[in-house]
Amino acid sequence: MRSSPRTLPPAPAHHVPEEGLLEYVAGASTDPASLAIACHVALCPACAAETSALEAVGGSILAAGPGRDLAPGSLESALAQLDAPPQSKAEASAARVAAPAFLTAFGLPAPLVRSLPAAAAAWRFVIPGVRAIDLPVTSTDATARLISFGGGVTIPLHDHGGPEYVVVFSGALEEKAEGKRFGRGDISIRLTGERHEQRATPGEPCIALVVNEGKLRPLTLRGRLLLALSRS
Ligand SMILES: [Zn+2]
Structure with missing residues (x-):
């Protein structure tokens, strides 16, 4: 329809x-x-x-x-x-590619659904408030993840070892310092040296594709702790 x-x-x-x-x-x-x-x-x-x-x-x-x-x-x-x-x-065409049942509520676009691993059946716990599904990537330095940020979750100030691409599918991410809001379909592209702090809009989860072509560089103690936790 x-x-x-x-x-x-x-x-x-x-x-x-x-x-x-x-x-x-x-x-x-x-x-x-x-x-x-x-x-x-x-x-x-x-x-x-x-x-x-x-x-x-x-x-x-x-x-x-x-x-x-x-x-x-x-x-x-x-x-x-x-x-x-x-x-x-x-x-x-997105309607013709079926996402797994636990993801259908988020209106994921066809390219994302096609990139999901065949075995994707549940979110993986990363840190409190953050869950992820790892997407296969060909480059060893890069990561691509579908991430669920709980409403109000903050990603502390960080820089990037390589380009970062974020595409929001559901909910929104805010960058308070710059007064920016990224809602459904919006893409955020950050290069090395472009530091930012993001927050999922309170009240609803934010579902987004997060691609990093280099390692994150947390710039706060809390960020370093969270990054260490996320790798444990
Ligand atoms: Zn556009």
Whole structure:
């Protein structure tokens, strides 16, 4: 059943920057980054439209072949898709991929569901208030986890040894210092040196994909203790 435009959930407010989408479309993103971007694109009509347009531009360039010009108008028609009414194809396809029963309430997008290990049957305890499901990754330095943060849980101030991607599926994460709120579909991308403290909005759990391409660097004693606990 299709929902009418009036009942569509609010579109995400935090997006993948254009160069990130270009790398993603070109297949140049790392696997863990691709998973995060695919999850955002599945929930973001604007980035889905831009991804389709970039794919069309890439297709036109390949079809033209080396040393030959693009067919007249092909670039324009591809770019015109950017102005086309947004439609979330991936959101529609999400319904065709079934999440395990204990996860169905969270509206996980298809790319996330496809990345779940076959044996995923329950959350793993990490620290009080935080549970996780580990997702397989190809890189040894990277981790990708579906995480459940209890309402009001704080992730103390930390830096990152490599890029961090967070995509929220249910509930919300707040970054008080910057007055930012990440709700369903929003993506947060943090690079080394970009430190932050996050808090799950009180009153409801926050379910999010958290990808780290390097180790977390806690900057508080409480953070170091929690990190040590999470590894025990
Ligand atoms: Zn977007």
